[in-house]
Amino acid sequence: MSVYNTSFKLTKRAIDSVLNQDFPDFELIIVDDGSDNDTQNQILGYAIEHEDKISYMRHKNRSQSESINRAMQICNSEFITVIDADDEYKPNHLSTCLSEIKTLDLIASTTETIVNQESDYYVPDRFDTNQVIHVDDCVLFATLFGKKEVFTMLNFQNIYGADAHFFERAKKEFTVKKLDLRTYIYYRNNLESSTAKIKLKVQCDN
Numbered sequence: 001m002s003v004y005n006t007s008f009k010l011t012k013r014a015i016d017s018v019l020n021q022d023f024p025d026f027e028l029i030i031v032d033d034g035s036d037n038d039t040q041n042q043i044l045g046y047a048i049e050h051e052d053k054i055s056y057m058r059h060k061n062r063s064q065s066e067s068i069n070r071a072m073q074i075c076n077s078e079f080i081t082v083i084d085a086d087d088e089y090k091p092n093h094l095s096t097c098l099s100e101i102k103t104l105d106l107i108a109s110t111t112e113t114i115v116n117q118e119s120d121y122y123v124p125d126r127f128d129t130n131q132v133i134h135v136d137d138c139v140l141f142a143t144l145f146g147k148k149e150v151f152t153m154l155n156f157q158n159i160y161g162a163d164a165h166f167f168e169r170a171k172k173e174f175t176v177k178k179l180d181l182r183t184y185i186y187y188r189n190n191l192e193s194s195t196a197k198i199k200l201k202v203q204c205d206n
Contacts, residue, residue, distance in 0.1 A: 002031050017091075017185075022094075030054060033059065057070070081094070093183040109183070110181065113135050
């Protein structure tokens with residue numbers, strides 16, 4: 001999990017959704033990407049409360065991609081996945097992904113998407129940000145789940161659509177598939193998300 005100035009309330013919700021998984025054998029690595037809104041160190045404090053399951057690190061602001069790449073380098077697990085700090089897993093997310101990955105190297109999946117209005121289902125297209133695409137037709141960072149070697153070999157690039165770009169590169173080297181699971185809850189009603197800000201900028205520019 002990469003965190004950058006996400007409110008502690010939302011970050012705690014995301015962390016709790018990992019802690020409440022029906023598959024208990026995991027480590028959550030939190031990388032604080034230089035947040036300056038957590039003066040009380042609430043994230044660190046919560047990580048210490050659950051240090052049997054959580055590791056915490058911090059660096060100056062670099063980007064979500066670079067933060068996730070750094071976390072992957074210290075991960076000792078056979079499989080790696082991601083969660084955004086303002087989203088959450090359903091309790092069966094990890095166990096469902098594990099059951100689906102048996103003959104694959106990497107999966108992505110659809111989400112249960114929370115919106116305020118119909119237009120929230122649409123995000124800027126990575127090939128042309130003046131156009132929009134339905135989230136079900138996207139590859140999303142946090143629905144990626146796969147073998148460690150996939151992530152450590154490819155890494156994420158610091159570009160818009162880094163998740164889809166990663167998935168396309170993985171297709172050339174590994175066995176990958178997008179599935180309709182909807183065990184990841186994607187909050188598109190958060191106006192502070194990076195995707196929402198890009199979409200708003202495009203609307204203003206137009």
